Amino acid sequence: MDLRIFTEPQQGATYDTLLAVAKATEDLGFDAFFRSDHYLRMGNVDGLPGPTDAWITLAGLARETKRIRLGTLMTAGTFRLPGVLAIQVAQVDQMSGGRVELGLGAGWFEEEHKAYGIPFPKEKFARLEEQLAIVTGLWATEVGKTFDFHGTYYDLTGSPALPKPAQKKIPVLIGGHGATRTPRLAARYADEFNIPFASVEDSERQFGRVRAAAVAAGRDADDLVYSNALVVCVGKDDREVARRAAAIGREVDELKANGLAGSPAEVVDKIGRYAEAGSRRIYLQVLDLGDLDHLELISSKVQSQLS
Secondary structure, eight states, X not given: OEEEEEEOGGGSOOHHHHHHHHHHHHHTTOSEEEEOOOSSOOSSOOOTTOOOOHHHHHHHHHHHOSXXXXXXXXXXXXXXXXXXXXXXXXXXXXXXXXXXXXXEXXXXXXXXXXXXTOOOOSOHHHHHHHHHHHHHHHHHSOTTOOEEEEOSSOEEEEEOOOOOOSSSSOOEEEEOOOSSXXXXXXXXXXXXXXXXSOOHHHHHHHHHHHHHHHHHTTOOGGGSEEEEEEEEEEOSSHHHHHHHHHHTTOOHHHHHHXXXXXXXXXXXXXXXXXXXTTOOEEEEEEOOTTOHHHHHHIIIIIIHHHO
């Protein structure tokens, strides 16, 4: 079971804060540092000092880390034209020496679009399908050849399809709870399928749908990595768990029901249940980015038992 650190910087974080978390992620032996792609805070927080851009952040971290994978859960398809996104991600992959992964989703948070003047189209899922075709198609085009795409929403003619990533193939993540279209899209384009904030039972059910869609598409279902994203709140005792829950404005019982919370033993046990459901990777949603002791505890008392 891979453990990855997943951050939500729109809730309030500077680049320096994210750098500290990314360096701790690397030093403590976690597999990757991922971040959300949002421009507006959610819930009862001030979001200060304001948003950071996902791919600008990852470009900086690409030069300041050496080992960890870097990526997004999920880049919003509404934020960037697919041709521009392909260039950005390929460049950051080069800057990192081939450590980038692209999570790409349709975009859903209408308020942030209104706040920053970003169009919020009605047909987001159909656009996402074209975006995936374009981004992966540009990367796969041989040097010296050109790429064309003529769709409903995007039209590319004679693209040189440059630059190329450092990796032969950048892993693409697709995720969500949709019962039909999402599994079909994952079966066609994804290297990894992620289900966010879902129960063990719902995860197993959705993984089954994706596996079935992969087989229907003529693909080995085991070609995909299946993963979860879950909030994490671990403490060496009940008092520490309660303190960390209070720091992120959540209740312990709710966190235990809907995430990975409690003592290291409790969290290891629950991760085991997700593993039995088919999960091979957990993105630990860390909401208090100033609490690096939390990461150290997870590394020494949880991750060490999963190796």
